[in-house]
Amino acid sequence: MSRVLLISSNTTTDPMAVYPLGMALVAASLEKEGHHVKQLDLVRHLENIFQPIVRTIKEFDPDFIGISIRNIDSVDSFAPEGAWYLDKVKDIVGQIKDLTQKPVILGGPAFSIMPELILEFLNADFGIVGEGEILLNQLIYDLTNKISTKKIIFPTQTPIDQKRFFSPLYEQKLVDYYFDHSGMLNYQTKRGCPHGCNYCSYPLIEGKKIRCQDPDFIVENLIRLKEKFNVDTLFFTDAIFNDHQGEYLKVVERMIEKKCNMRWAAYFRPEKMSPSELKMLKKSGLYAMEIGSDAACDTTLKGINKSFDFDTILTLNENCIKAQIPCAHFFMFGGPGETQKTVQEGINNIEQLENCVVFAFSGIRILPNTGIQKIAIDQGIISSGNTLLKPCYYVSQLLDKDWMDDTLKAAFKKRKDRFFPPEDGYMRMRALKLFGLKGLLWDLVVNFKNPNKE
Ligand code: B12
Numbered sequence: 354m355s356r357v358l359l360i361s362s363n364t365t366t367d368p369m370a371v372y373p374l375g376m377a378l379v380a381a382s383l384e385k386e387g388h389h390v391k392q393l394d395l396v397r398h399l400e401n402i403f404q405p406i407v408r409t410i411k412e413f414d415p416d417f418i419g420i421s422i423r424n425i426d427s428v429d430s431f432a433p434e435g436a437w438y439l440d441k442v443k444d445i446v447g448q449i450k451d452l453t454q455k456p457v458i459l460g461g462p463a464f465s466i467m468p469e470l471i472l473e474f475l476n477a478d479f480g481i482v483g484e485g486e487i488l489l490n491q492l493i494y495d496l497t498n499k500i501s502t503k504k505i506i507f508p509t510q511t512p513i514d515q516k517r518f519f520s521p522l523y524e525q526k527l528v529d530y531y532f533d534h535s536g537m538l539n540y541q542t543k544r545g546c547p548h549g550c551n552y553c554s555y556p557l558i559e560g561k562k563i564r565c566q567d568p569d570f571i572v573e574n575l576i577r578l579k580e581k582f583n584v585d586t587l588f589f590t591d592a593i594f595n596d597h598q599g600e601y602l603k604v605v606e607r608m609i610e611k612k613c614n615m616r617w618a619a620y621f622r623p624e625k626m627s628p629s630e631l632k633m634l635k636k637s638g639l640y641a642m643e644i645g646s647d648a649a650c651d652t653t654l655k656g657i658n659k660s661f662d663f664d665t666i667l668t669l670n671e672n673c674i675k676a677q678i679p680c681a682h683f684f685m686f687g688g689p690g691e692t693q694k695t696v697q698e699g700i701n702n703i704e705q706l707e708n709c710v711v712f713a714f715s716g717i718r719i720l721p722n723t724g725i726q727k728i729a730i731d732q733g734i735i736s737s738g739n740t741l742l743k744p745c746y747y748v749s750q751l752l753d754k755d756w757m758d759d760t761l762k763a764a765f766k767k768r769k770d771r772f773f774p775p776e777d778g779y780m781r782m783r784a785l786k787l788f789g790l791k792g793l794l795w796d797l798v799v800n801f802k803n804p805n806k807e
Pocket residue numbers: 363365366367368369370371372374375376378379418419420421422423424425426427428429458459460461462463465466480481483484485486489537538539541554555558559588589590591592718
């Protein structure tokens with residue numbers, strides 16, 4: 354059996370530090386196979402990320418080093434150059450290569466979006482696209498037994514299904530760190546998204562088919578988190594929690610039955626969710642909803658291939674107010690079909706969304722193998738040779754980005770429940786953290802008694 358060092362290379366703490374869940378799942382699968390695993394999370398060593406790498410490699414002497422890469426950049430068109438994270442990961446790989454010749458294996462959501470480019474840029478040895486639990490074990494087996502293998506391993510036809518999901522190998526010291534800094538832990542109840550929103554990378558990372566964990570298995574894990582680690586607040590990291598098959602309802606029913614008593618938040622797709630359904634979600638502990646509303650009027654919703662309209666967003670928001678569940682809507686401006694007229698229409702529409710928070714973004718990060726990449730090439734916004742490794746944004750040619758940015762800033766500046774540009778939101782959150790507050794934080798702004806207009 355091998356000694357495997359797993360490193361979570363993510364050092365971003367905006368909008369909050371997030372537990373390296375992917376690493377914890379891969380670690381669980383390796384341990385189950387009998388390997389000796391060490392998890393190193395660099396976010397806990399921000400003052401000097403290289404020191405723990407050197408020390409751990411010397412002390413642990415791994416046979417394989419796996420690096421989890423979560424983010425490529427901050428997907429914010431206002432962000433400075435430093436918000437591109439791969440330079441730092443390249444330094445990490447370089448440091449490791451100075452110390453050992455053992456294989457360096459990459460994985461994680463960012464890696465899975467552009468595997469060939471990232472493997473080459475980072476000068477690592479191997480990479481696994483998509484879920485790593487089964488494939489990393491297989492790769493280690495092949496390398497140990499000198500069976501020839503490709504440098505990049507793509508997902509198989511048989512991804513993990515209901516019976517083969519692992520329980521994350523959470524570690525006490527990491528749990529303490531994240532609970533202390535972000536006030537929550539995370540858990541994933543399902544994988545995959547069948548929708549085809551044309552800018553989105555999620556189906557590339559997790560596949561299109563929804564694969565749900567057994568509700569009993571989920572609840573067992575949540576109770577373990579509570580009893581063993583004293584965690585009572587969670588974020589479900591599913592691409593969409595409210596899947597159209599309604600599997601999520603079974604999960605929350607079981608959470609209620611088993612008296613989980615946990616507070617939780619998640620991403621939701623704006624779909625018709627009845628007041629009684631929202632009531633049940635709230636009863637199970639739902640305390641805040643992040644809603645992928647994504648575009649602010651029917652023309653731009655169509656432009657990114659959404660199958661719902663703005664009325665659906667409005668209805669969901671009204672039902673959330675009735676159920677007294679704080680929600681945050683995320684909107685991207687500048688997508689296909691955006692004009693000065695639709696920006697204005699979008700601002701007017703958003704004005705109708707009461708008692709909620711809005712995060713707005715300018716432009717859409719173009720990622721490889723997405724529909725928006727093709728549109729951008731066809732419209733001459735990017736060349737077909739653009740690798741997209743460095744941040745590159747789609748902005749409709751039917752308007753001027755500066756005009757759009759100024760118009761959005763002017764529309765939102767007087768409101769404390771509207772966050773634009775993103776850095777403005779992060780600054781406000783950092784300020785709240787200085788006062789010792791933690792959690793999503795935006796939910797503190799929603800006040801059902803008093804509208805948030807100033
Ligand atoms: C939930 C989520 C969030 C939540 C997290 C809440 C929480 N408390 O955890 C919130 C809203 C806070 C968030 C914030 C951000 N996010 Co986010 N997020 C996600 C999402 C939907 C799921 C991530 C997750 O937890 N997955 C579950 C775990 C189990 O899966 P996993 O990490 O992918 O791990 C599996 C595999 O990747 C692989 N694997 C992982 N590590 C390793 C290592 C090795 C060696 C191997 C072999 C395999 C392997 O195996 C694992 C198990 O199967 C993804 C999209 C997606 N569908 O992946 C975006 C995503 C990761 N986020 C992204 C981004 C950009 C961000 C932000 C920078 C956005 C911003 N400006 O605010 C921040 C950064 C936050 C931070 N501190 O890092 C991008 C990253 C890629 C990119 N474009 O750069 C993604 C991919 C979405 C996108 N736009 O494309 N996010």
